[in-house]
Amino acid sequence: MSTLWTRNETLVALVIVAFCGLAALSDPGFLSVATLTDLLRGGIVLGIFAVGALIVLISGGIDVSFTAIAAFTMYVTAMLLNAAMPWIPWWAALLTGMGIGACLGAINGVLIAVMGLPTLIVTLGTLSVFRGFMLTFIGQKQITTLPPGMREFGRMMIVRGENADGSFYSLHAAFLVTAGAIGLTWFILHRTMLGRQVFAIGGSVESARRIGIDVRGVQFFVYVYVGALAGLAGIIHSSMARVANPFDLVGLELSVIAAVVLGGARLAGGHGTLTGTVLGVALIVLVRNSLIVLGIPATWQSVAIGVLILIGTGLPAWQAKRAAAQAA
Amino acid sequence: MKLLHSTEGRLAVIAAVVFLAMSALAPDRFLSVQNMTSMAFQFPEFAILALAMTVTMLTGGIDLSVVGIANLSAIIAATILTQVTGGGAGTVLIAFAAATGVGVAAGLMNGVLVASLGLPPILATLGSGLIFTGIAIALTGGSAVMGFPDATAWIGNSTVLGIPTPLILFGLLALAISLLLTRTGFGVKLRMYGANPLAARFAAINIDAMLIRVYVLSGALAAIAGMVVMSRANSAKADYGSSYLLLAVLIAVLGGVNPYGGYGKVIGVVLAVLTMQFLSSGLNMVGVSNFARELIWGSLLILVMIVNTWRATGRRT
Structure with missing residues (x-):
């Protein structure tokens, strides 16, 4: 039981419960289907990003370029499909996005895995390279007419309904894609050798190398996988927004990493769970959407997220430091 | 070709090449003279942020909150300048002192988080940066603070003996940091910790106190950069200079500072700043857009990392 109480997942879950409890006290209308679907909707794109960020953190790296990959992918895919293949169905549009994202991720992969450059610096660099390339050579104007496949996907809902007060709620089908991405990542991390190797590299690169793990190959896979997920998230974002705006998404990367770190993933690598990540995303979405319900003005939003990051990472770091001091 | 064997030597060559190329293009x-003066006014603000980044990187850390600190200090100073009547040099001095105080306090918070609580510097400064920016937004509601007494313009927009004041300020700060890093025990300890934290601990260095001082120094430098930005823009706003964070990291790395800690020289950072400014102004004149500049900066950052890593591994084998 003692481990359960010191885990980040428990802490985050408690904060979420407390948040919802307080919100329900100050506004009884908070606990409604509409709030839940809003929350789930807000978590769709953030969730896919977070799963990607989690696997990079577990492998001991950090990636801040995924939002630029997503923006690049959604813009180029929308343009490409409009110009060349408007007939392709929605699932092929998603696959195209994953393909383009994977190619951009491979650039990160080459720089990090093959050349051995520091991950933060590389991805800070590729963030501005991808964004700069798109805005300079491809375009700066919004694409308001999406290809038919993406438009069709944008209209797909799982649940649709009307509240007692006459307002509508709905849950987008893309939620299932996010659930699928989480499921696939769970399978890779916990049911394949590749997943064990990602954890092993995050724990100690040198030990992983000595037991014969192809460190470069695994790192390369991680960045390609994250690229593919980011591409997927980009297509979903523009399908749901019904517009491909090249200025969207970039700037979100630190919130996503914050969500994953809140969920207990460690920057040093080797640690992190999908449960924690999902809870972290839920908390960030709650703060972004519903801080106002607690009577805290929306202008304090980033202070709240900053405080959460410091507490969420500070407690375990402080406990570890105290434990190390006692052991010494 | 001995010049090419050190990072700073290669950088000096790059800076000269970029200068010549831009001179040839336009x-x-x-x-x-007009362009030279305008460049001298432009670069000190982000160059000072790069100095702040450099001192934290030397310890193997990073300070992602510099832009947040700069804006928060500027807003505090701006509020004092607009609220306190009487104007004149006295108010300006009080405002600057308050801003530096905010920078020191913010740096102290980062230092305590990193040193005493043991947070990874990336996360500590990411979180605190959000808090500083958030407070700045909450204080102003997101709008700009304007309407300062005339004396405020002195720090950003005037010249002393024909030399722009911000340039003099940057020169003095760079010299001071350089002396601090090379001529004092603090500087030696700092680089020693960056090169090998365990060895530094066994050498009985008071690591916590040293790290706290590093982040306080970084915070104070960020606050000074914030003053320069405020004076030049004649206003303060929570989202000024958001692109400066990447730029500051880029300049430090381009200047040969090892992001894992232990190595870095102020002269390298100065050369990197000059290179970036030549590139930026030159490309602007040739009519290249801001987005292309972002592309070129990013490519340059990666290219420099490749060359530096390749040289480092080449030396070892």
Whole structure:
């Protein structure tokens, strides 16, 4: 039981419960289907990003370029499909996005895995390279007419309904894609050798190398996988927004990493769970959407997220430091 | 070819090449006195942020909150300047002191988080940066603070003996940091910790106190950069200079500072700043958009990392 109480997942879950409890006290209308679907909707794109960020953190790296990959992918895919293949169905549009994202991720992969450059610096660099390339050579104007496949996907809902007060709620089908991405990542991390190797590299690169793990190959896979997920998230974002705006998404990367770190993933690598990540995303979405319900003005939003990051990472770091001091 | 064997030597060559290339591309405009003056006014603000980044990187850390600190200090100073009547040099001095105080306090918070609580510097400064920016937004509601007494313009927009004041300020700060890093025990300890934290601990260095001082120094430098930005823009706003964070990291790395800690020279950072400014102004004159500049900065950052890593591994084998 003692481990359960010191885990980040428990802490985050408690904060979420407390948040919802307080919100329900100050506004009884908070606990409604509409709030839940809003929350789930807000978590769709953030969730896919977070799963990607989690696997990079577990492998001991950090990636801040995924939002630029997503923006690049959604813009180029929308343009490409409009110009060349408007007939392709929605699932092929998603696959195209994953393909383009994977190619951009491979650039990160080459720089990090093959050349051995520091991950933060590389991805800070590729963030501005991808964004700069798109805005300079491809375009700066919004694409308001999406290809038919993406438009069709944008209209797909799982649940649709009307509240007692006459307002509508709905849950987008893309939620299932996010659930699928989480499921696939769970399978890779916990049911394949590749997943064990990602954890092993995050724990100690040198030990992983000595037991014969192809460190470069695994790192390369991680960045390609994250690229593919980011591409997927980009297509979903523009399908749901019904517009491909090249200025969207970039700037979100630190919130996503914050969500994953809140969920207990460690920057040093080797640690992190999908449960924690999902809870972290839920908390960030709650703060972004519903801080106002607690009577805290929306202008304090980033202070709240900053405080959460410091507490969420500070407690375990402080406990570890105290434990190390006692052991010494 | 001995010049090419050190990072700083290669950088000096790069800076010269970029200068010559830009002069060749737009000879009458790039080499004009007007352009030189305008460049000298432009770069000190992000160059000072790069100095802040450099001192934290030398310890193997990073300070992602510098832009947040700069804006928060500027807003505090701006509020004092607009609220306290009487104007004149006295108010300006009080405002600057308050801003530096905010920078020191913010740096102290980062230092305590990193040193005493043991947070990874990336996360500590990411979180605190959000808090500083958030407070700045909450204080102003997101709008700009304007309407300062005339004396405020002195720090950003005037010249002393024909030399722009911000340039003099940057020169003095760079010299001071350089002396601090090379001529004092603090500087030696700092680089020693960056090179090998365990060895530094066994050498009985008070690591916590040293790290706290590093982040306080970084915070104070960020606050000074914030003053320069405020004075030049004649206003303060929570989202000024958001692109400066990447730029500051880029300049430090381009200047040969090892992001894992232990190695870095102020002269390298100065050369990197000059290179970036030549590139930026030159490309602007040739008519290249801001987005292309972002592309070129990013490519340059990666290219420099490749060359530096390749040289480092080449030396070892």
